[in-house]
Amino acid sequence: MTGIAPRSGRPSLTPLVLAAVLAASAVLSLxxxxVWLSxxxxxxxxxxxxxxxxxxxxxxxxxxxxxxxVVGGGLGLAGAALQGYTRNPLADSGLLGINGGAALGAVLVLYTGFLTEPRFVLAIPLGGLAGAAAATFLIAWLAGRVRGIQTLILAGVAVSALAAALTSLVLNxxxxxxxxxxxxxxxLxxxxxxxxxxxxxxAPFMLAGALLILSCGRGLQALALGSDTAASLGISLGRLRAALILGCALVVGPATAAAGAIGFVGLVVPHVLRPLVGYDPARLLVASTLGGALLLLWADIxxxxxxxxxELKLGVLTALLGAPFFLWLIFRLRRLAP
Amino acid sequence: MRQRKTKRQPAAGRAATWVVTCALAMLPSAGDSTGPAPGEYTRIVSINLAADELLLDLVDPERIAALSRLASDPELSRLADRAAAFPSTGNTVEEVLRFEPDLVFASQFTSRNVTGLLERFGIEVVRLPAARNLRDCRELVLTVAAVVGETERGEQLAAEMDRRLAELNRKGGLGTGPATALVYGHSGYVQGRDTLIHDILESAGFRNHAAALGIAGEAVFPLERLVLNPPDFLVLLTYHERDPTLGAMHLRHRALRGIADRTHIIEIPLSWTITASHLTVDAAARLREKAEKAPGDGTEAAP
Incomplete structure (x- = not known):
């Protein structure tokens, strides 16, 4: 992995363990x-x-x-990246309205006739991609202008509501x-x-997006020390932001187009794994990818x-898990706040 | 979902709904105790597709003030051409009142707000129950005929239904077994026991694959189950082929191509099975015809 060496100095076993459990779970899932098969x-x-x-x-x-x-992995990765970039533990692609934007983009494509042409099958992920990109850009733009965690989350609520309303409008x-x-x-x-x-x-779009986000590991590590320090270390914040916006859109857009809007994976997974990777935002990226994949695979099992x-929908299951977690997080943050 | 719950209500409950509905239909409305007698309704409005089809064949055209908007949609209605000649209405109170009706046919699923308001305006409202088999369809014909005072025509239609059913009955089961059939709708919805589709399939001489696998009412049938346990005939309901949906995409899954050599795929328009009227028997007859025309008539694969 790129980036500064882990602070603890010893290599972390977490990604290896996660990868091994993920591989075993995938085989089990088949x-x-x-009919059950060994x-x-x-x-x-x-x-x-x-x-x-x-x-x-x-x-x-x-x-x-x-x-x-891939969808679980992508959502976990996007969550870790967004939390790293905003230095905000409440950031998650679902809460910030990126999933909603992606859903709107995909729905626009699905119900405007592109589907009748089999060769336009790429239009669906591209629609999701465009919607996710628009929402991510909006959030990143707002994040640069507002102070405080709550304002950003509220902006996410507004973007989500707008996307949901426009989605209903398309369906009408x-x-x-x-x-x-x-x-x-x-x-769901x-x-x-x-x-x-x-x-x-x-998968191809998501892979490209994942590589882009993973290449930001060093930038996120520097950013964790404060934006001035990051700038003094030679990190271009503009380039970092552009890479993360594009990366998140590439990951979340096609994921939503393929599997619907699944929330909270990107919120819960980085939180659980952060202590296990020594609070290193770069190592958290890989760990959250594996953790998100594992979480969604087990949800589907x-x-x-x-x-x-x-059939119980995946988004219902992740929300049942994620929403109480989100509430707990809010209360904990309030207690910690001065 | 609500529909499914209703489908599963116990027989006694259903009978009670039926009795209440019929009784309500026969009662003069509260606001107007000297309402017209059955044969005297002259401004009949239907906001229910089944009633649309029945009215077209039961009453003289001049007695129909309006039919539902669905009636002239060829994707849903079997009599769209004929319905197009009549004014059409949506199912809101305002739209219905515009036609100054003396009798309105609604469905069991029409909002109580709508029927309640119409009744307060002194309009006779008949809520038609959902049919769960062809016998219910037959009863529906006679009920509507009695309400509009066309008992004789109603009995003729019912006799015609009986004749066609008897004809199908004489043909017996399709192939040995008999052959199984699964009606596979958008998003993989199938109909098991106690559904109109079930009775249509059985009357056509098939065994309903979904019911045989223990499904009652409507349920989602995963593709995997279909691949591992395909019916002899897979009946796909086509609807708005030109307006794509995710559900239609489901019917084009590659796994379905994988079973094409083990099952006969028949496509029928959704309009054949969506409403319960005297025309529903046609669905059974035409399905049978299609199956008999299928190469090797598919029954060699029957268990």
Missing amino acids: GIGT PWEAARWLFSPDEPMGIAVRELRLPRTLLAV FSPNPYAAREIVMWL GSVADRGWEHVGFA LVRLLPVEQ
């Missing part, structure tokens, strides 16, 4: 569904392309697992009455019944294990 069986079916079980594992469970990993104009029901379900977030095209259209007829 075996969970209508990891060996799942691996065997992966290479039997024409059998029904082979189709289920290769065309449904594998893309679903990969999508949970959709000629297909099913659109509203579908989009309400979709907004899910990776169920997704396919390779979703992985294909989301849980969704498949629950004996309910109507």
Whole structure:
């Protein structure tokens, strides 16, 4: 990893442990569904392309697992980056309205006719990307002008509300009455019944965005010492901000376009992992990527294990976990405040 | 969701709803104790697609003041061409009142605010219950016919339904088994036991795949379940093909192509199955026809 050496001086085991658990969970995930398979069986079916079980594992469970990993990882990474950049523990792409912006962008594309043309399949992630970029830019612009955590969160609430209102407006104009029901379900977030095209259209953008954010590790470390110190260390704050805006948009936009609006992953994961990486914002980026992937993958496994007829949506599960956490965080911050 | 709950209400509850609905329909309205007798309603308005279809075949055109906006939508209505000749109305009180109706047909799902207000204006309101099988459809025909004083025409329509059903019955089950069929809607919604689709499939000579797997009412059927346990016939409901939705994308998943050699895919318009009227029997007959025309008629795959 780029950046200043960990303050503790010893290499952290956290990313290695997280990566190992993530790999094991991903293999386990391939075996969970209508029919349960052991990891060996799942691996065997992966290479039997024409059998029904082979189709289920290769065309449904594998893309679903990969999508949970990349979307969760992306949201964790974006959360860590935003918290690092704003030096604000309440920053999260969902709370700041970036997920909402991405959803609006994707919905605009979905319901304006691009979908009828299969070759325009890239329009969906690009729509999500544009929406996320607009929202991120708005938030970054506001962050430069307002003081205080609360104001930034309130700005995020406003951006979220605006995006949600515009999303409803788009649906009101959709000629297909099913659109509203579908989009309400979709907004709750899910990776169920997704396919390779979703992985294909989301992953490349997200990978580019992730690399861009990871390259900001050193800048975030310097920024943790204060913006003046960072500037004196030769960090260009303008360039850092531009890279983070673009990176977050590249990660969150296509993730939302593929899996719907899933909140709180970017809030919870960096918090839990921060002490484990010695409060180093650069090391937190990698750890949060792995942690976010792990969290969402297990959320999706849980969704498949629950004996309910109507699938529980991923966004519901992450909100059930994240919202109480958010409340706890607010109260803790109030106690710490002078 | 609300719809699903209602579908699952116990038989006794459903019967009670039916009785209450019919009783209300027959009572003169509170505001106007000398309301017209059944045959004398001359300004009938429908804000319910099933009633739209029934009225078109039951009453003289001059008695219809307006039909619902859905009636002239060819994606939803089987009689869109004929309905287009009539004024159309939305389902708000203001729009309905504009037609100065003496009788309004609404549905069980119409907002109570709407029907309550209409009744306060002294207008007779009939709430039609949702049909859960073809027998309910038949009863619906007779109820509406009685309300508008066209019992004879109603009985003719019902007899025609009986004749077509008997014809289908004579054909018996499709193939040995009989062949299973799954009606797969947008976003993977399927209909199990106690649904109109179930009865349509059974009447057409299929076994409802969803019901056979223990599903009652409406449920989401994950693609994985479909791939691992495909029906002999996969019936896709087409609707607004030109206006894309996420749900339609679901029907184009690559995993579905993977089972194309093990199941026959039939496409039918959503309008065939969405309303419960005397025309619903057609859905069964036409499904049967389509299945019989399928190459190898698909029954060789039946268990």
